[in-house]
Amino acid sequence: MxxxxxxxxxxxxxxxxxxxxxxxxxxxxxxxxxxxxxxxxxxxxxxxxxxxxxxxxxxxxxxxxxxxxxxxxxxxxxxxxxxxxxxxxxxxxPRSRRTRAWAPPRxxxxxxxxxxxxxxxxxxxxxxxxxxxxxxxxxxxxxxxFLRFAPPGYDTGENNQWRHIQAAAFRFQITEPGYEDLTPEQIRHMIGQVPRARDKFLIALLAATGLRIGEALGLHQQDLHFLASSQMLGCTLTGPHLHVHRRLDNPNHALAKSPRSRSIPTTPELVALYTDYQHERDRVPEAAHHPMVFVNLFRPPLGRAMSYPNTKQAFERWARTAGHPARPHILRHSAATRWLRDGVDRDVVQRLMGHASPLSLQRYRHVDDTELRAAVDHLQALKEQP
The missing domain is CATH 1.10.150.130 (Tyrosine recombinase, N-terminal domain)
Incomplete structure (x- = not known):
């Protein structure tokens, strides 16, 4: 055998x-x-x-x-x-037994x-x-x-001695595709197309906070401090915010990537969406006492913490409805790109995203057509000045 x-x-x-x-x-x-x-x-x-x-x-x-x-x-x-x-x-x-025989190979x-x-x-x-x-x-x-072009922040040494490195021998050369992001209009349209309050809150949460999907699915209700003051909870931070903790015992195996805990401020709009979700959740008795934020409300087993596979399938459905790619990481990228374009300090963005290194932000900064046009118009205006 x-x-x-x-x-x-x-x-x-x-x-x-x-x-x-x-x-x-x-x-x-x-x-x-x-x-x-x-x-x-x-x-x-x-x-x-x-x-x-x-x-x-x-x-x-x-x-x-x-x-x-x-x-x-x-x-x-x-x-x-x-x-x-x-x-x-x-x-x-094939992805499944139902895949057509004439379907092109993957x-x-x-x-x-x-x-x-x-x-x-x-x-x-x-x-x-x-x-x-x-x-x-x-x-x-x-x-x-030999590194002809060193990445940003890389120290090549006084005599360029650290440009000589050991690289993977079995690695295809590929073009970095960059990160996709969604415009605020696309995100609002996507939220509007989703009928359930829980799903609206999940999409808005990822887009507003830049959380990784593992961090979102790993949230406990005690992590959400959505009051103006959280002193009664033993938290000294002011304003609505949430805490991200790495837990190894989550029932859905959701895990925050970074071992370092962090807090992220939230907006009144996000708090309002969470309130709508709480009303929706209260109608499912099985979910009443579950500590996790995101739980099954519409299909069995009711009240169980949402899993990675179920969330992935949900985003695939939402993408088809919205008519554009919609993955959790795209929403995370959108948050980082929006902060950088709005001039938020890079150290602040790094903290919000939970990155250990500032170099992780390099690929998030997209230059769009509007910015290119603004740069050319600015240069032309300078030439026309007397």
Whole structure:
């Protein structure tokens, strides 16, 4: 029987702990090095969603090696190159059994292939630290590179000695697409097209605060301080605001990316939408005492915390209704872009977004056609001055 490696979520019978593993379906055993790598992710505080994605990519790598008779711990340069090409040339399986036979095949993008190769490289380096992979194999994963154009904020050294770096050897060159954002009009139209108060509040929350979707789904009701004064709650901040905390025990596995807590001011409009949502939620008895902010109100199991997959499906429906892309991260990008265009100090935007490094803001600043026209008109006006 052919060995097939799969990524599965396991539950400990003694502790009830849930975690992702890579298992061999032929022998019903776990792949010990892959599971140890995933355990390392958990020890670093990585999110369950990251663990799930990494588990799937490890299973993909192990299956690729097994099908071609390659030792996963000792792949040659040629084997890794073949894996890189395989990732973009092998059609993906259909999304579901209902997919039409005549539907065109789907393929991974080069960006996705790069993400898979990064996981493979991290896994091989991890295994090398534990004596499972030879140093010669690790040396195949990177190659010297000279930085002709250093990224903003990068210190190249007094003699440019730090322009010589080690870059990933198996990485496709791709054009950075930049971040999409929505105009305030598009966001208002999107909110207006959504019939339910809970969903209006979720869209407006992401657009007004720049929260990541994991941060929003991980909010507890006690995190929302929507009164003019929150002193009775033991909070000294004034005005309506919310607190973002990283919790590892959320029932929907939602996790804030940053371990550092932060507070974000909110607007009266957002508070009003939350009040509407509370009236809607009060009509569902199962949701009455749940601590999470976002819960199921319209389909079973009622009262359960909203999950990542359900939220993703909801945004796909809203995008079709609105007639433009509408993903949680687009709303986050829209908030950052709006703040930067309005002249908000970059340090303030960094704090609001929860970024550890100011360099993370570089891609959020879009230049639109209006700004280009204003720059040209300004230059022409200067030339016409006597």
């Amino acid at each position: 052919e060995h097939v490696f799969v990524a599965e979520r396991s539950i400990s019978p003694s502790t009830g702990l849930k975690r992702w593993v890579v298992a061999d379906t032929a022998t019903y055993t776990r792949h010990a090095p892959a599971c140890a790598f995933l355990q390392g992710l958990r020890n670093k505080g990585r999110s369950p969603n990251t663990e799930r994605v990494y588990a799937g990519r490890l299973a993909l790598y192990l299956n690729h090696c097994h099908a071609r008779g390659v030792d996963w711990a000792a792949p040659s340069f040629l084997a890794l190159s073949q894996l890189q090409q395989h990732l973009i040339t092998e059609p993906l399986p 393929y991974r993008s080069r960006g996705t292939a790069n993400a898979v190769m990064i996981v493979v490289a991290e896994f091989l380096r991890f295994s090398a630290l534990h004596g499972l992979v030879a140093p010669a194999t690790v040396s195949l994963l990177s190659q010297p590179k």
